[in-house]
Every structure is written in C-alpha cells, then in structure tokens.
Amino acid sequence: MEMARPLPAATPSTFTGDGTRPPKKVVVCGGGVVGVCAAYFLAQKGGPTTSITVIEKSSVACAASGKAGGFLALDWCDGSPLSQLARTSFQLHRDLARELDGHINYGYRPVDTLSLSLQEQSKLKSGSSRVGLPPWVDGPFSGVPKTIGTTETTAQVHPQLFTRTLLSKAVEDHGVQLVIGAVENVEIQDGQVLSVLVKKGAAEGGSPTIIDADAVVLALGPWSGKFGVLSSLFRVHGIKAHSIVLRPEKPEEITPHALSLSYTTNGKCLDLEVYPRPTGEVYICGMLEDDAPVPDGAEQVEPKGESIEMLKRIGETVSSRLSVGSATVEAEQACFLPCTTDGQPVIGQVPNVKGLYVATGHSCWGILNGPATGAAVAELVLDGQSAIVDLKPFSPLRFLRGHGRP
Ligand SMILES: Cc1cc2nc3c(=O)[nH]c(=O)nc-3n(C[C@H](O)[C@H](O)[C@H](O)COP(=O)(O)OP(=O)(O)OC[C@H]3O[C@@H](n4cnc5c(N)ncnc54)[C@H](O)[C@@H]3O)c2cc1C
Known part of the structure; x- marks a missing residue:
C-alpha cells in the first residue's frame, strides 16, 4: 500500500501532539x-x-x-x-440516545436479555416450563431460560x-x-x-x-x-460472520427481548444471537468462519449459502413467527469482525x-x-x-x- 512519490511542499505543521498546540x-x-x-x-x-x-x-x-x-x-x-x-461506552450510548435518538430514530432501546438452549428436530417435552419466555419464542427449548441482562444493563441500537x-x-x-x-x-x-x-x-x-x-x-x-x-x-485479521434480517408479519407480537442462543444440531453446538429491533425487524447472527480471507472491499464480502440457510432454520426453530411464510427475508449478509x-x-x-x-x-x-x-x-x-x-x-x-x- 505504501508508495514513494514526490509531494508538493505542505505548510509545516505546528501540531505538538501533547495538547499544547492541537492539530488544525x-x-x-x-x-x-x-x-x-x-x-x-x-x-x-x-x-x-x-x-x-x-x-x-x-x-x-x-x-x-x-x-x-x-x-x-x-x-x-x-x-x-x-x-x-465498555461501561463508559454504555453510558455514552445512553447520553447520545437522549441527545439524538429522540429527534432521529436510530433504534436505541433498553432490552431484557435471555440465554436459551435449543435443539433442532426435538419436540417440546411435556411438562417443560415456559416461565420467563416471551410468548413469541415458541420453539423446542431445553433447560430453563436464564435472564442475563435487564433494561438497566442491556440495550440495543x-x-x-x-x-x-x-x-x-x-x-x-x-x-x-x-x-x-x-x-x-x-x-x-x-x-x-x-x-x-x-x-x-x-x-x-x-x-x-x-x-x-x-x-x-x-x-x-x-x-x-x-x-x-x-x-x-x-x-489485524478478520473473522467472517453471517447474519439475516427478517420482517415478521406482525412485528407488534415480538417483544423487546434479546436472545443469546446455544443451538444444538447434529451433535454440534452453535452460539447465535437473535435481536428483535424497534424498526420491526428481527436480526439473527452467528455462523463464524475463521479462515475466510478479507477481500479488498466491503462490497465484495459474499455470504455462504449454507450458513444463511442454517440461520433461517434457526429462526423458524426459535419462533413460528420467524418461519418462511410468516416473515420476509430482508437481508442475507456477511461481514468481518476486526481482531488482534x-x-x-x-x-x-x-x-x-x-x-x-x-x-x-x-x-x-x-x-x-x-x-x-x-x-x-x-x-x-x-x-x-x-x-x-x-x-x-x-x-x-x-x-x-x-x-x-x-
Ligand atoms: C455478525 C456481527 C455481529 C456483531 N454484533 C455486534 C453487537 O451486537 N454489538 C457490538 O458491540 N458489536 C458487534 N459486532 C462487532 C462490530 O460490528 C465491529 O466491532 C465494528 O463494527 C467494527 O467497526 P470498525 O469501524 O472498526 O470497522 P468496520 O465497520 O469494518 O469499518 C471499517 C471501514 O473502513 C473502510 N475502509 C477499508 N479500507 C479503506 C481504505 N483503504 N480507505 C478508506 N476506507 C476504507 C471500510 O469500507 C469500512 O467502512 C458484530 C460484528 C459482526 C460481524
């Protein structure tokens, strides 16, 4: 990327770097x-x-x-x-939302957050309790849902x-x-x-x-x-991750609960996130790929078909309101986490x-x-x-x- 080339004479900078003469x-x-x-x-x-x-x-x-x-x-x-x-930034998000989100809605809201385990192709066992689960989460979960964040400690944009x-x-x-x-x-x-x-x-x-x-x-x-x-x-390297955005037919039925999921399929356990948004969409992400090369530009990042299909399957396992037919798919995408x-x-x-x-x-x-x-x-x-x-x-x-x- 670096290259040597002759430069026109620039005005000498007075910037000191120590706060005495800030950059212009x-x-x-x-x-x-x-x-x-x-x-x-x-x-x-x-x-x-x-x-x-x-x-x-x-x-x-x-x-x-x-x-x-x-x-x-x-x-x-x-x-x-x-x-x-993180603590400073969480508070800054709150302050910014008070300052800006009231005028231009960018989807800030406090949320409750649950951790859930789900198993593909299993049926809800009779006697399993739904206590603590939002009504729209009607999939075959196992174990007891755990509250891992409240509207005081978790939020979204x-x-x-x-x-x-x-x-x-x-x-x-x-x-x-x-x-x-x-x-x-x-x-x-x-x-x-x-x-x-x-x-x-x-x-x-x-x-x-x-x-x-x-x-x-x-x-x-x-x-x-x-x-x-x-x-x-x-x-600095990139780890590829996939996501989909669904729009359920009746977004008003989806309560503001963020879900952190452990999803078991064919003996493998996947970590996924499900975030309903105040804009009426439900976002689902996961399906990491450690070794995918970072292409030259963001527009060249292509999602892998099988990862997207898996996210859709997970969506409909979590909730019948997120199944194909009940929700439209608004985005199928991938991007890279910047990692050191x-x-x-x-x-x-x-x-x-x-x-x-x-x-x-x-x-x-x-x-x-x-x-x-x-x-x-x-x-x-x-x-x-x-x-x-x-x-x-x-x-x-x-x-x-x-x-x-x-
Ligand atoms: C699936 C997924 C879900 C996530 N969920 C969350 C979450 O819920 N909460 C959370 O806190 N974080 C989350 N993250 C992490 C978060 O998205 C990233 O940490 C963050 O977006 C990184 O921001 P950035 O500005 O460093 O990089 P980027 O968003 O990658 O921005 C870098 C920019 O640089 C531009 N660029 C590249 N090369 C050049 C160049 N030569 N000249 C000019 N511009 C250039 C690119 O086009 C790009 O716009 C998630 C990440 C993924 C992948």
Whole structure:
C-alpha cells in the first residue's frame, strides 16, 4: 500500500501532539462505527478551528458497522481489560440516545436479555416450563431460560442507523467533511504525518488526491492490516460472520427481548444471537468462519449459502413467527469482525510517528465500544492524553519487543 512519490511542499505543521498546540487538520480513515465516533467527538471537542475529514472507501457503515447486531451491555466485559471502556461506552450510548435518538430514530432501546438452549428436530417435552419466555419464542427449548441482562444493563441500537446518524450530525452541526475514496497511503516525513493519498472512484476521474493532515486516525477495521505502517507492528485479521434480517408479519407480537442462543444440531453446538429491533425487524447472527480471507472491499464480502440457510432454520426453530411464510427475508449478509492477536482493541498513537493514531480490533464489541473509543481518541489527539478512559491496555506499544506482552 505504501508508495514513494514526490509531494508538493505542505505548510509545516505546528501540531505538538501533547495538547499544547492541537492539530488544525485531522483526517479519519474509515467510515465504520469507530471512525465515525472518532470524527464526531473530535469535531465536538475541537470546535471550528479544527477541520475534520472522514475518508471512506465504499459507504458509511457498509461493513461490520452496518451488519452487526447492535447489542450493548454494561457489565459483560467486567473482569477483562475492556471493562472501563465498555461501561463508559454504555453510558455514552445512553447520553447520545437522549441527545439524538429522540429527534432521529436510530433504534436505541433498553432490552431484557435471555440465554436459551435449543435443539433442532426435538419436540417440546411435556411438562417443560415456559416461565420467563416471551410468548413469541415458541420453539423446542431445553433447560430453563436464564435472564442475563435487564433494561438497566442491556440495550440495543440499529448499528447502521446509529453510525449514519452520528456522521450526519457531525457533518451538519460541526462541518465534518465526508470523502468517498480509498486511502492509498499516509505520507510521513521526518517522523511526522504530512498527508493522506486518496484514490477516488471512476466517476471523479479515478485520480489520486492529496489531503494535507497534521493528525491521521486509522480506523479501517479488518482492513487495517493492509497498511504497512500498522502491519509492521501488529496483526489485524478478520473473522467472517453471517447474519439475516427478517420482517415478521406482525412485528407488534415480538417483544423487546434479546436472545443469546446455544443451538444444538447434529451433535454440534452453535452460539447465535437473535435481536428483535424497534424498526420491526428481527436480526439473527452467528455462523463464524475463521479462515475466510478479507477481500479488498466491503462490497465484495459474499455470504455462504449454507450458513444463511442454517440461520433461517434457526429462526423458524426459535419462533413460528420467524418461519418462511410468516416473515420476509430482508437481508442475507456477511461481514468481518476486526481482531488482534491478543483479542484486545488497539487504540493509541502509532509509535515513532507524530500525528498518527490507530483505533481498531474491537472484535464483537465495536458497536458498544465505538463511542468511548471515539471520545478517548478525540482527547488523545487534541489534548495529548485521554481522560475519559485509560488507554494503556490498548496501546500499540504492547506489541513492541520489550513491552511485556507479544
Ligand atoms: C455478525 C456481527 C455481529 C456483531 N454484533 C455486534 C453487537 O451486537 N454489538 C457490538 O458491540 N458489536 C458487534 N459486532 C462487532 C462490530 O460490528 C465491529 O466491532 C465494528 O463494527 C467494527 O467497526 P470498525 O469501524 O472498526 O470497522 P468496520 O465497520 O469494518 O469499518 C471499517 C471501514 O473502513 C473502510 N475502509 C477499508 N479500507 C479503506 C481504505 N483503504 N480507505 C478508506 N476506507 C476504507 C471500510 O469500507 C469500512 O467502512 C458484530 C460484528 C459482526 C460481524
């Protein structure tokens, strides 16, 4: 991806990186939930003296950030390095919903969450209790359903609507600019970020454009590894996951209960999620593929037919209201979870390059952790450090030799 080419002389940056002289021009690469949240909080905090540009290759929230479940949990990451990030982000989601969702509905709502076990091709045993099950969950469950989240501790958003709403607000209220084009390279001179080279689509002549920057945030999800400046430090890989979106005939019968399912079929146990949405849809995801290669662009990610068929079968096993005939299939899709080798996100300044930051590797919690990541990145870029969340556990420095962990 990196390439050497002569550059026009850019105005020398006065950005110090320690908060004394903040950057004037910030470029955020990647229009997923992480990039958009970073742009939103950068614009809000930076005010009119900081220009923020988001560069997105395809369309905003076209990848995992548009195809995720959108489930949020306050305390499910407790006991792990993610705990503070997740708790802060859960609260930020609440605050944002109060501020924004009342005006532009992006599907935020608190939900009760149940854990259930289901077995394919088994019949509901006589005497099995349905206590605690929402009436629409009429499949052959085994064991007792467990409440694993309440409306105080679990919630949801429609991830694509959330991400797009946040970007629209950033554009309308704070003048953030959105550029559709592929980031080809980040130009670095004397250990300082200088500009970003962007290739726009054929419609704009396909010619590369140079966008000056004194700070650049790389939030490219599973595509982060395509940039040598990052892949020389750590590995980001993608795990493919499938999902379907169903629209039941009578959405009013589906109560706001998120379901975490263990589904047994042919002796194999699958972990799946079922999320009814306030938009009247029911989202089902699972069917992971560890070894699928990440294609060049989000639009080239194809779902596997057999995984989609399995999700449909699971839908109708969970509820007769989700069977073919009772519900229409609105989407059959796949996307990639951005993952690191130690399972934690990478959020921080890229070592030895002033003005270069990274935020990726959020795995299965990027929608939850997007807002706190964005707010922390905004503080890091503008103040030189993050106060809202301690970013030490996520520093890219941990991948350098001599910093303890691999
Ligand atoms: C099936 C599934 C269900 C999930 N459910 C949940 C959930 O319920 N709750 C939760 O918290 N998380 C969930 N997640 C995880 C969450 O979706 C991700 O962690 C999150 O979306 C990652 O966001 P991102 O912005 O880092 O990456 P992405 O969403 O992948 O965004 C990266 C963006 O970068 C763009 N890009 C790539 N290359 C370039 C380039 N060269 N130039 C410009 N732009 C480029 C891409 O087009 C893309 O838009 C789920 C994930 C999956 C796969």
